[in-house]
Amino acid sequence: MNNNKKLFLIDAYPLIYQSYYAYINKPLLTSKGLNTSPIINFTYFLIKTLNDEKPSYMATIFDDNQEISFRKKEYYKYKAHRKKIPEAICIAIPYIRKILKTFQISCLHAKNGYEADDIIGTIAKKAENKGYIIYIITLDKDFFQLVTENIKVYIPPFKGNPKKIFGIEEIKEKFGVNHPKQVIDLWSMMGDPSDNIPGLPGIGEKNAKKFIQKYGSIEKLLNSTHDLKGKIQKNLEKNKNLGLLSKKLITIVTDIPLFSFHEEKFHVKKPNWLSIKKIFEELEFIRLLKKAHEYYK
Template identity: 30%
Template sequence: MTGKRRYLLVDGMAILFRAYFATSFTGKIRRTSSGIPVNGVHGFVRYFVDAIQTYQPTHVICCWDMGSTTFRTEQFGDYKGNRPQAPEDLIPQFDLVKEVVESFDVPNIGLEGYEADDCMGTLAVKLGQEHEVVIVTGDHDMLQLVADKVHVAIMKKGIGNYQLYTPQFLLDERGLTPAQVIDVKGLMGDSADNYPGVKGIGEKTAYKLIQQFTSIEGLLGNLDQVSPTIRKKIESDLDMLHLSRKLATIHCEAPLDELDDAHCAWCINRDKINQKFTELEFGSLVKLVDQLEPIEV
């Protein structure tokens, strides 16, 4: 792969939460000898290292949410309003995990007013014009970013278990193009993000309508071809349909600072990593990192 770039975009918050809840359900939280909770960070490292081993990137970038207030909460006050507060033991790990990422000489990217999704979308669109991009996440909303050179690796249960989405695989599995992923969400809404879509239209109907009419515009232009019941639901909820589609759309023009290519070139400073691992008492993870070998560009 000499001379060829492959960027790994890591959905930091999604992986940290996954790592935290994968271990905290037992009620036993891993802590340092001084009592600092580190179970989420410890699990994050295992996922992070596995993704690097699996996809062999030349460049790595980790993206983060920067708070609960974004341009979407301005558009719809209840956006993600149903989400509980982060567990108390997870809160101190938000900063710790970024320190660990920095110890790998990987940049942490986040932007006030935007979600990590928007940062990843902006980077994917820009970098995917010339280079291979793999996005590692557990968030199926990211499938709208799939393109010829941009693939989305959805994390499944267990470390090292991914489903890699290309445009063809997305079409084969779901009968959708990346753009249609947005339109389906506009119709059915998203309970996790707390926007309703069209009241009374669920996932099965949303898929059927978009597959039949190609897009929301195609559907609205042919409402005479759908059942009176569905037509009434859509006509009664047009404003929310358009708003839900807007909320579902990843913003791919976030005002990110230019990234120095050298800054996100994947390298490894074992002394720096070992120092951080010693501080967090992650001795068992040193062997994992010792197996990593950066790829020359």
């Protein structure tokens, strides 16, 4: 596939959090005391991706929506256990946006009650319809549900581990499903503690995979409880609504009207070298400045 038909979508916050926690015990500080830990790995990865993949189209999506998400309205406990964003990350975000701007990388932000996942899902599907191959760069497993022949999940390299690219076959092998979309049903049954999604009480990974193979979806499972016996049968019949709610929370929206894929908006242009040099010197990114210059050349 020609690079001109490749689109890279960066899920910003998981990468920024990873950068922050990688140095949590020994933060990287400038001579003025600025904690650059949330910035440095993200920036390094950005430069490495630009150098290695040479994408013609790219965008970074931020999940900094101040509005209550539609998922929170559906289920008030959704992500209720999440801690407040660390101050160092809040301070770092404007710097990261500025770096992306100097590299001429488009930035999008979640809004209108949607999350970054939904923005990425919508753009990925619309780009796929225009013949693009899409790589979703993320650490979030939720995106596995979007994988198709043309949409891949790209897990970036970290701490010596190489990058991993998940296509259909990799998802089937990893989760024991027949199609990537079935990971939605799998997690709807099991629940997802990271987002405080309840799932079906008493259903763990082993039973969930067994039910996926037998019934194919959570709806077919819940309509077939007469096939079951004992405690599992009672739990499923009692908690049908909880399972269906979980599926609604887990499913990424892929048809938001206010977001679209315009090639010219996502086109990667030559960066502004003087701006890069200025902000990297301010952040004291000496080694990264050399790597950035390799890309600029």
